[in-house]
Amino acid sequence: MQPSDSAVPSSAGKLRTVAWIRHWWGQQSPNRQDRFAMLAPLVAVVLFLAAIGSAFWYLRAEEIEREHEAVKRDVEYAQQRLRLRLLERQEQLMRLARDVSNRELNRNDFNARADNLINQYPELQTLSWIDEKRRVRASRAAPTVPAARLLTTGDTLHAGETDDTYGLTKDLQQPVYSQPLGSEDSALLQLHVPLNEQGRFAGVVAAEYSVDGLLRYGAPTEVLAKYAVSLIDAKGHLLAGAVLPPHSKASRLLPWTVKANEFEVPVSPIGNSLLLRAQGYRTSLGLIGSGQFWLVGVLSVMTAWMLIANWRHTRRRVRTQEALVAETNFRRAMENSILTGMRAMDMDGKVTYVNAAFCQMTGWTAQELVGQTPPFSYWPEEDHAALAARLRDELSGKTIQGGFQVKVKRKSGALFDARLYVSPLIDAHGHQTGWMTSMTDITEPNRIREQLSASYERFTIVLEALDASVSVAPLGSEELLFANKLYRLWFGAHTGGHLQLVAQAGVPTTQSQEQSLDDVDGLAGLPTESLTTAQAENAEIFVPELGKWLEVRSRYLNWVDGRLAQMVIATDITPRRQAEEQAAAQAERAQNASRLITMGEMASSVAHELNQPLTAINNYCNGMVSRIKDQQITEEALLAALEKTSKQAQRAGQIIQRIRSFVKRSEPNRTLSDIGSMVNEAVELAEIELRRRNVRLSYYVAARLPRLLVDPILIEQVLVNLMKNASESIDAADRPSPRRSVELRVVPRQVDGQNAVEFSVVDTGQGLAPEVLERLYEAFFSTKAEGMGIGLNLCRSIIESHSGRMEAENLYNGADITGCRFSFWLPVSQQPIEGAARSAEQTRIPG
Numbered sequence: 132m133q134p135s136d137s138a139v140p141s142s143a144g145k146l147r148t149v150a151w152i153r154h155w156w157g158q159q160s161p162n163r164q165d166r167f168a169m170l171a172p173l174v175a176v177v178l179f180l181a182a183i184g185s186a187f188w189y190l191r192a193e194e195i196e197r198e199h200e201a202v203k204r205d206v207e208y209a210q211q212r213l214r215l216r217l218l219e220r221q222e223q224l225m226r227l228a229r230d231v232s233n234r235e236l237n238r239n240d241f242n243a244r245a246d247n248l249i250n251q252y253p254e255l256q257t258l259s260w261i262d263e264k265r266r267v268r269a270s271r272a273a274p275t276v277p278a279a280r281l282l283t284t285g286d287t288l289h290a291g292e293t294d295d296t297y298g299l300t301k302d303l304q305q306p307v308y309s310q311p312l313g314s315e316d317s318a319l320l321q322l323h324v325p326l327n328e329q330g331r332f333a334g335v336v337a338a339e340y341s342v343d344g345l346l347r348y349g350a351p352t353e354v355l356a357k358y359a360v361s362l363i364d365a366k367g368h369l370l371a372g373a374v375l376p377p378h379s380k381a382s383r384l385l386p387w388t389v390k391a392n393e394f395e396v397p398v399s400p401i402g403n404s405l406l407l408r409a410q411g412y413r414t415s416l417g418l419i420g421s422g423q424f425w426l427v428g429v430l431s432v433m434t435a436w437m438l439i440a441n442w443r444h445t446r447r448r449v450r451t452q453e454a455l456v457a458e459t460n461f462r463r464a465m466e467n468s469i470l471t472g473m474r475a476m477d478m479d480g481k482v483t484y485v486n487a488a489f490c491q492m493t494g495w496t497a498q499e500l501v502g503q504t505p506p507f508s509y510w511p512e513e514d515h516a517a518l519a520a521r522l523r524d525e526l527s528g529k530t531i532q533g534g535f536q537v538k539v540k541r542k543s544g545a546l547f548d549a550r551l552y553v554s555p556l557i558d559a560h561g562h563q564t565g566w567m568t569s570m571t572d573i574t575e576p577n578r579i580r581e582q583l584s585a586s587y588e589r590f591t592i593v594l595e596a597l598d599a600s601v602s603v604a605p606l607g608s609e610e611l612l613f614a615n616k617l618y619r620l621w622f623g624a625h626t627g628g629h630l631q632l633v634a635q636a637g638v639p640t641t642q643s644q645e646q647s648l649d650d651v652d653g654l655a656g657l658p659t660e661s662l663t664t665a666q667a668e669n670a671e672i673f674v675p676e677l678g679k680w681l682e683v684r685s686r687y688l689n690w691v692d693g694r695l696a697q698m699v700i701a702t703d704i705t706p707r708r709q710a711e712e713q714a715a716a717q718a719e720r721a722q723n724a725s726r727l728i729t730m731g732e733m734a735s736s737v738a739h740e741l742n743q744p745l746t747a748i749n750n751y752c753n754g755m756v757s758r759i760k761d762q763q764i765t766e767e768a769l770l771a772a773l774e775k776t777s778k779q780a781q782r783a784g785q786i787i788q789r790i791r792s793f794v795k796r797s798e799p800n801r802t803l804s805d806i807g808s809m810v811n812e813a814v815e816l817a818e819i820e821l822r823r824r825n826v827r828l829s830y831y832v833a834a835r836l837p838r839l840l841v842d843p844i845l846i847e848q849v850l851v852n853l854m855k856n857a858s859e860s861i862d863a864a865d866r867p868s869p870r871r872s873v874e875l876r877v878v879p880r881q882v883d884g885q886n887a888v889e890f891s892v893v894d895t896g897q898g899l900a901p902e903v904l905e906r907l908y909e910a911f912f913s914t915k916a917e918g919m920g921i922g923l924n925l926c927r928s929i930i931e932s933h934s935g936r937m938e939a940e941n942l943y944n945g946a947d948i949t950g951c952r953f954s955f956w957l958p959v960s961q962q963p964i965e966g967a968a969r970s971a972e973q974t975r976i977p978g
Contacts, residue, residue: 494542860896
């Protein structure tokens, strides 16, 4: 039989598909093929389990559908029975309402028929006749109705007491059911039937049904036997029957959560939200309770678990194999990338392995080196004997722990320095199989070491030639690390001089430094507190043993071995100190000469000042002598004259004493001095010259000024000189008497955040020319014909020696110079001050 034409293309397509699959399979790596081979059985088992589960699920779905249809059918049957019972009661109540509307029944007849209906139908609880004014005309109730719910004839119902069903019935003119009232076991359902008298609304006949009685007597007994039945309202509240779990919105959206043996229908059409709900009793275990289902499931899970375990075991083997390959590749890459040459020999000295770095160093390939025996091709010819002897020592186990240095020959014939380290080659079983040698090219380190040695030699020569003593000692030790030639010449080759310089310079000794080593900063390697304060400053000391003044500088450094050391540099400054002492002596002599010059210039004024008390003494004495001779003086008058004579003598003595103190030569003596006392002394000395020149002096000293750490004689000299110059400037300007005044003010001041006291002298003279201001403090420069030009220069030197500053400026009134102001300030001492300065403002007019 020949194949048809349509079968040929189909067969060709299958062949092409098979060929493509084989081609694709051949392109996969062995690892991927192993993975696919392990995954295929697992996928087959999973598909089989899915097929079995789908079959069970389909059978279960059919069973659920049948149960659902049965429940639906029975619940709808019970719904019809309940609806029919309610319609029958509604017809009977409508006939009763028609008879009442036609006035065929009075109140007693209504009561009799109501009692008959209540006794005949258990679900009927009460019957009431309510007229159009909501008054109760008649009402009957079952014996089981509680008294609270009974209606009495003549009562009036208010709107809302019957859920406003009355008003709805009046509007619709037809029977109306109310919403279920009450809760479980007491739920009620009301029915209002309208009364119509010749087209006019005449009230209602109201009936109350017990929802529980309606379910009990209205639902079929066969349904109640098969299902759990309940009546609920629209909100799901149970009104009568069995308690069933409520439905949720989520359960309605998820179809597998809907129970197949449950159904719910409204009891309609009766105009209320009464619902009938039924749930069948469980009669089968379902899919989960099937033993066959569990047997298939367990077998499938076991098969899948075994396949997964086998797959994981294969994966572990594959990963182990990959890790082994990666480790081998890593070790090979590491051997090829390290810069240290590696050479392996067997126990007889035959080369068995060399790495890439060894080949690169020597220039020979691995094929040329492996298999060689001594003498090796990279040994220099002149070192064969020494290298052979060393190799014999290595093979016998006599290895050098720190390695040894040799010359190695490259293939090109060039030599380089190398250090070799030899160690036994141990296998995995702990047996020695040969010797491993590592080789490092040390040509460059040797060159650097030689350069460092040469640099150290040059450095040492420079330090030896210095004209300063240099010494280095470690902290906490009496070892002297370095000392140059001048140090050895002064102190010898021991640490005594180093420690003496450190101690006299105020730097902590090695013992205190050793205590501070616990506070060393790990980042900088230097002490964090004691090594960063006074040690960085220079100090000038006198060494009696040498008879020299030395400037000592110290710093801390890390020595070559990592220890923290101290370097001390001492320079001979004896000539400089001698020059400074001579300059200080010259300055002192200049200051004394300035005071003598000042007093010389004031000599006439001093003579005039002394002439007054001396003339008074002479007059007093002559008067007393003449009156005693004439015997015209009493004892009281004599005592009075003697007292006046004594006061004039004291006045003359005070003037002489003040002048002697001013011109007396003494060493500078800085003490805590009272500002008011210094100002008073200076004012009393300067007033002599100011009175002679007819110049008024006023001064002001601020209250509560602190004491100053100064030499009071020098400060008085500055004040006297400034006030004297001010009076001379006024005299030279030939000012009129009202404008001949000098003002001295002493006030507190802040200078760069530091407390200070400012002294200022203001005159009304002719001021200073610009060219004079530029050279004002220049030595031997003066604007006076007889001046020496050292007064203001000395004044500024005195103020600056007290850490203060002096300034001069002209005072202007518009473009005219009205005077000059000299001022200087002195810093306030930080020492405690006892007492306070006084404040005074006086104006003294010359007599």
